[in-house]
Amino acid sequence: MSIAWQKAELSFGNKKILHQFSYTLPEKGVICFFGPSGCGKTTLLHTLNGLLKLQSGQILGLEQKKCAMVFQEDRLLPQLTAWQNIALVNEQETMLYLQKVGLAEFAQQKPTDFSGGMKRRLAIARAWAADSDLLLLDEPFTGLEESLASHIMAQIKLEVACKKPVILVTHDSQIAKKYSDFLVAVTGPPLQIAAQ
Amino acid sequence: MRTFIINHKWVKFLLPAFFYLAIWGWAANQVGQELLLPSPALVGARFMHLVGQSAFWHITLASLFRIMLGFFLGVLSGLGLAILTHCFLLCEVLLSPLIRAIRATPVVSFILLTLVWFSSAAVPVFIVWLMVMPIVWQNMVAGIAAVDRQLLEMAQVFRFGRGQIMRHIYVPAALPFFFSACITSLGLAWKSGIAAEVLAVPVLAIGGKLHDAKVYLETPDLFVWTAVVICLSLFLEKIIKLALRRFGKVAPL
Numbered sequence: 001m002s003i004a005w006q007k008a009e010l011s012f013g014n015k016k017i018l019h020q021f022s023y024t025l026p027e028k029g030v031i032c033f034f035g036p037s038g039c040g041k042t043t044l045l046h047t048l049n050g051l052l053k054l055q056s057g058q059i060l061g062l063e064q065k066k067c068a069m070v071f072q073e074d075r076l077l078p079q080l081t082a083w084q085n086i087a088l089v090n091e092q093e094t095m096l097y098l099q100k101v102g103l104a105e106f107a108q109q110k111p112t113d114f115s116g117g118m119k120r121r122l123a124i125a126r127a128w129a130a131d132s133d134l135l136l137l138d139e140p141f142t143g144l145e146e147s148l149a150s151h152i153m154a155q156i157k158l159e160v161a162c163k164k165p166v167i168l169v170t171h172d173s174q175i176a177k178k179y180s181d182f183l184v185a186v187t188g189p190p191l192q193i194a195a196q
Numbered sequence: 197m198r199t200f201i202i203n204h205k206w207v208k209f210l211l212p213a214f215f216y217l218a219i220w221g222w223a224a225n226q227v228g229q230e231l232l233l234p235s236p237a238l239v240g241a242r243f244m245h246l247v248g249q250s251a252f253w254h255i256t257l258a259s260l261f262r263i264m265l266g267f268f269l270g271v272l273s274g275l276g277l278a279i280l281t282h283c284f285l286l287c288e289v290l291l292s293p294l295i296r297a298i299r300a301t302p303v304v305s306f307i308l309l310t311l312v313w314f315s316s317a318a319v320p321v322f323i324v325w326l327m328v329m330p331i332v333w334q335n336m337v338a339g340i341a342a343v344d345r346q347l348l349e350m351a352q353v354f355r356f357g358r359g360q361i362m363r364h365i366y367v368p369a370a371l372p373f374f375f376s377a378c379i380t381s382l383g384l385a386w387k388s389g390i391a392a393e394v395l396a397v398p399v400l401a402i403g404g405k406l407h408d409a410k411v412y413l414e415t416p417d418l419f420v421w422t423a424v425v426i427c428l429s430l431f432l433e434k435i436i437k438l439a440l441r442r443f444g445k446v447a448p449l
Contacts, residue, residue: 049353050352050353051349051352051353066355067353068353068354069350069353069354071346071349071350073346075346075347075349075350077347077364077365077368078368079364079368080364088354088356088360088364089354126354130354
């Protein structure tokens with residue numbers, strides 16, 4: 001069953017972020033929400049991952065669905081090694097996912113020793129490795145070389161997006177055009193679909 | 197070269213020790229009355245005499261036991277109350293004014309009051325507990341509040357268990373606060389514990405010996421027992437620092 005927002009309402013104080021927002025996600029593929037910073041894209045993702053609750057309206061098809069997410073910030077556990085950060089979400093295939101993002105040789109190093117790009121790759125590997133029905137990517141390629149980003153995204157499309165929805169949120173039109181299977185241009189707040 | 201010599205570990209320890217011993221010796225010589233200020237040599241001789249007696253070790257170990265018992269009870273209860281405070285807002289509302297009142301009250305008031313309530317041996321344990329618990333509670337409440345909210349959100353999204361959240365997010369965030377609380381409260385535990393022993397005068401107690409030294413005007417004994425307290429306090433601080441550092445290394449894994 002597809003996931004769908006129906007007349008979703010969400011405000012922070014007097015500021016309406018979602019107002020009568022409705023959209024049905026395709027069942028698989030990379031769905032890219034593209035729009036300016038601050039329009040409510042991250043808030044939309046947080047209604048899917050359970051961090052925010054709608055004030056009215058509903059999200060259909062989300063029951064029992066597990067999410068994995070690359071946050072705008074890396075949100076890695078600094079005292080653990082790269083290997084341990086991934087092992088927390090997938091103990092069996094830790095090294096496989098570190099290899100996929102080119103961090104296998106740094107498995108025993110801590111994120112505090114990593115560059116910004118390496119931290120980003122580790123955050124992507126963690127979300128990719130986690131057992132999930134929905135992969136949420138919030139500005140995942142910030143600080144990442146284009147060739148690496150392309151390589152990683154090509155693999156995600158091949159291995160993940162063919163089975164489940166991958167929701168990519170970005171303000172970068174190049175990234176949006178390059179990686180999306182379904183492009184949704186948004187404006188706001190309140191978040192509105194401008195074109196799809 | 198000069199900087200190297202000054203920075204050498206032993207020079208850093210021995211230089212101030214000899215410097216202050218020399219000042220002490222000079223001052224004792226100027227005063228010229230052992231009753232007012234005994235010389236380092238006399239105190240050293242008295243120390244060697246006392247160390248050779250089994251009673252010295254019994255007294256020292258009994259005081260050490262009382263103070264460390266109060267200290268560990270204070271650490272454990274402070275930790276437990278901080279966790280309760282994090283879970284239930286009512287705890288903070290109820291505990292906050294009480295802890296502030298305890299910290300503002302002179303320790304001697306508690307000692308005199310508890311002398312009426314407890315046996316003389318239990319007074320130092322209770323007083324140490326009373327001094328340590330609020331420091332640990334306050335530090336741990338601050339430590340738990342310092343937890344990174346973004347990491348908690350991440351843990352929620354990736355469905356971490358309670359144990360994982362505690363071990364990988366709360367413990368690393370609160371550990372530096374716990375270290376600092378233990379080190380700070382250990383010094384206070386010795387000061388308040390010995391003060392309680394001086395007033396309660398339990399059997400076998402360093403505080404009791406300080407009390408006797410005052411009553412019988414045995415100033416060299418006063419110096420010896422004070423030095424024993426200082427040495428024990430510094431030694432235990434070192435041991436606790438080592439233990440906490442070791443615990444700190446293994447805690448996040």
